[in-house]
Amino acid sequence: MLNEKIENGNLQxxxxxxxxxxxxxxxTGLVHEGIIAGISIAAILGSILLMVAESGPMLAQNLRLxxxxGYTLALGGFIFGLRSLVRILITRK
Incomplete structure (x- = not known):
């Protein structure tokens, strides 16, 4: 029966x-970690843009809003990146 299907070209x-x-x-876990890593990278890049901005109201003598x-967003991006790295290293054990 299997031979007939192979010979006839009907094997599925x-x-x-x-x-x-x-x-x-x-x-699913891999996709979630990829999304978190992407958010972390975007947060860090956005924080760099905010940190070098020379505009905005002054909060202190040498610190703009x-x-x-930017510093706050960088901290959040760092924490997300660190979380992702720790989960990868723990999973590999």
Whole structure:
């Protein structure tokens, strides 16, 4: 029966990708970590733009509001990046 299908060219094979819940969980985790890394990179780049801005109201003698937002955003981006790095290193053990 299998030989007949091969000879006639009617052999069909169905493969279901990510059929296992473990495979789907791995892919979902990978996508989530990629999104968090992207947000972290965007936050750090945005913070650099804010830190070098020479505009905005003054908060202190040498600190503008946009620079303060930049430092705060850089801290958030650093924390997100560090979280992502720690999760990758813990998962590999």
């Amino acid at each position: 094979v169905n493969v279901r990708q990510f059929a296992s819940p473990t495979d789907r969980g791995f892919l 946009y620079q303060f937002f």
